[in-house]
Amino acid sequence: MQLKGKEIKVVVIGAGIGGLTVAALLARKGFSVSVLESQTYPGGCAATFEHNGYRFDAGATVGCGFHKKGPLALLGEELCISWPIVSCPAAWDFIHGDRVIRLSHSRQEVLREFPGSISFWEEQGRLASFLWSLATEALPWPPSGMDELGALFRKTFRKAPVLSPMLPFANKTALQWLASYGLDTDSDFVRFIDAQLLISVQTTAQYANAVNAVIALDLPSKGTHRLTGGIGSVAEKLAAAVGDYGGRVLYGRAVQSLEYNGRRVLSATTADGACYPADIVVANLTPDSLACLFGENDSPAARIKKGPAPEWSAFVLYLGVEESAFNERPISHVQIIRESGDLGEGNSIFVSVSPSDDSLRAPEGFRAVTVSTHSRPEPWFEARAAGKEVYSKRKESYTTRVMSLLSQHFNGMEQKVRMVSAATPVTWERYTGRRQGYVGGYPQTSLFNVRGPGTPVRNLFLTSDSVFPGQSLPGVVTGARRVAELVERRFG
Numbered sequence: 001m002q003l004k005g006k007e008i009k010v011v012v013i014g015a016g017i018g019g020l021t022v023a024a025l026l027a028r029k030g031f032s033v034s035v036l037e038s039q040t041y042p043g044g045c046a047a048t049f050e051h052n053g054y055r056f057d058a059g060a061t062v063g064c065g066f067h068k069k070g071p072l073a074l075l076g077e078e079l080c081i082s083w084p085i086v087s088c089p090a091a092w093d094f095i096h097g098d099r100v101i102r103l104s105h106s107r108q109e110v111l112r113e114f115p116g117s118i119s120f121w122e123e124q125g126r127l128a129s130f131l132w133s134l135a136t137e138a139l140p141w142p143p144s145g146m147d148e149l150g151a152l153f154r155k156t157f158r159k160a161p162v163l164s165p166m167l168p169f170a171n172k173t174a175l176q177w178l179a180s181y182g183l184d185t186d187s188d189f190v191r192f193i194d195a196q197l198l199i200s201v202q203t204t205a206q207y208a209n210a211v212n213a214v215i216a217l218d219l220p221s222k223g224t225h226r227l228t229g230g231i232g233s234v235a236e237k238l239a240a241a242v243g244d245y246g247g248r249v250l251y252g253r254a255v256q257s258l259e260y261n262g263r264r265v266l267s268a269t270t271a272d273g274a275c276y277p278a279d280i281v282v283a284n285l286t287p288d289s290l291a292c293l294f295g296e297n298d299s300p301a302a303r304i305k306k307g308p309a310p311e312w313s314a315f316v317l318y319l320g321v322e323e324s325a326f327n328e329r330p331i332s333h334v335q336i337i338r339e340s341g342d343l344g345e346g347n348s349i350f351v352s353v354s355p356s357d358d359s360l361r362a363p364e365g366f367r368a369v370t371v372s373t374h375s376r377p378e379p380w381f382e383a384r385a386a387g388k389e390v391y392s393k394r395k396e397s398y399t400t401r402v403m404s405l406l407s408q409h410f411n412g413m414e415q416k417v418r419m420v421s422a423a424t425p426v427t428w429e430r431y432t433g434r435r436q437g438y439v440g441g442y443p444q445t446s447l448f449n450v451r452g453p454g455t456p457v458r459n460l461f462l463t464s465d466s467v468f469p470g471q472s473l474p475g476v477v478t479g480a481r482r483v484a485e486l487v488e489r490r491f492g
């Protein structure tokens with residue numbers, strides 16, 4: 001791809017799923033692409049890292065979007081990537097007190113536990129199939145200019161029959177939607193829905209937008225996959241594709257500043273002082289982290305920050321566990337919810353266990369386990385500011401709290417744990433460069449207060465779970481595809 005006879009240089013900051021997807025798609029189109037990644041491995045929140053002989057999934061663990069015509073399946077076809085996936089017979093077990101529900105393609109157990117919800121799920125399934133078909137279009141929402149407005153019109157015009165059934169839901173909350181079926185007063189059902197929504201749209205039914213909830217609640221029934229070697233294989237495959245199409249991914253290159261001439265970004269400079277000239281910069285960052293790369297007097301910084309604010313970070317335990325601990329419950333993922341109390345902060349945990357047949361993940365006879373719970377970042381940073389002792393005490397108390405909930409449902413777990421390591425919001429900030437360790441994008445409460453990839457600077461774009469349609473592998477890939485289309489339309 002050439003600009004006035006010269007190749008067009010694209011610098012992508014960050015080798016998360018968003019950055020790598022844009023990089024691979026643009027490299028395939030002939031742009032000259034360099035990805036600068038601060039860590040020594042790709043993937044960010046969806047990385048798999050090595051520690052003490054284990055390969056732990058850092059954050060994301062459930063492979064979503066690989067189903068037929070799903071965003072990752074389509075991306076794989078386009079980039080000629082063969083994903084190392086194995087289809088899971090069930091997505092995860094939901095445990096709340098004595099209630100155990102296996103979430104699977106058929107929803108059989110959900111309907112058994114909540115027989116009054118059949119009509120609700122019928123409507124959810126119908127609407128979700130409309131939404132998945134829209135996801136393949138990578139709708140340019142909200143449009144970032146006249147060109148995207150035209151593209152939005154063309155794409156939605158074709159899909160008008162698909163969009164019209166969604167309109168009554170656009171301004172509803174998920175709880176109002178449940179109320180239309182009389183389900184909002186069934187506290188067990190609401191807790192079940194809240195638990196699903198918190199992990200997928202970062203908020204509960206009272207606040208979640210109904211359209212976002214439709215697709216979030218569909219993930220188990222669409223079918224999930226596991227990745228051989230861990231979820232990080234997705235990023236590894238994408239990084240390899242960038243190389244195959246003539247681009248490069250450079251590790252250990254933390255971008256510290258962007259040089260800006262009042263109109264456009266000229267280059268990115270890394271911590272080692274190297275300068276990477278750019279015609280186009282794509283930031284796989286949160287808006288706050290991107291704003292930090294501008295000088296104090298540069299005007300874009302404040303404007304970049306506008307938009308929906310993130311709320312959550314995560315507390316995560318990485319455990320090396322004897323495999324006999326899982327004999328009674330042989331499933332890869334379990335969501336455990338305490339009887340009462342607000343979700344998150346150790347009251348709800350998501351447990352992911354490496355498969356017994358994946359020898360890449362753990363020494364023989366052991367499993368690599370990731371246990372996560374939503375946690376607000378502010379108290380963690382206050383604890384760190386108060387000193388090492390305060391911070392360590394908080395970390396120990398969260399570790400104990402999470403381990404006790406885990407042990408209630410896995411007999412003898414505490415005796416079978418051989419290795420424990422913990423990540424707090426402070427750790428997330430250090431490893432992903434996401435300021436304050438905010439992960440999981442923004443709470444999906446509105447379809448209208450969302451951020452697109454455009455910025456106040458014409459040649460600078462954002463791609464990440466901070467950008468519509470938000471978090472998860474399929475969400476981020478859908479958003480990234482739209483960025484690649486936008487760049488190509490404007491500069492190709």
Ligand SMILES: Cc1cc2nc3c(=O)[nH]c(=O)nc-3n(C[C@H](O)[C@H](O)[C@H](O)COP(=O)(O)OP(=O)(O)OC[C@H]3O[C@@H](n4cnc5c(N)ncnc54)[C@H](O)[C@@H]3O)c2cc1C
Pocket residue numbers: 013014015016017018019036037038039042043044045046058059060061062063064253254255256284285289314316372431432433434439440441463464465466470471472473474476
């Ligand atoms: C605990 C947890 C569980 C989750 N579970 C799931 C799940 O099961 N399934 C699912 O689909 N999704 C899940 N998600 C969400 C999913 O992981 C994210 O939405 C997605 O991975 C975010 O991708 P991203 O493109 O926004 O980039 P990020 O993952 O944020 O990656 C950004 C990259 O940029 C790099 N970087 C940052 N600053 C700089 C800089 N200055 N210079 C150079 N490089 C830099 C970082 O090192 C990182 O590699 C989970 C997330 C978390 C935190």
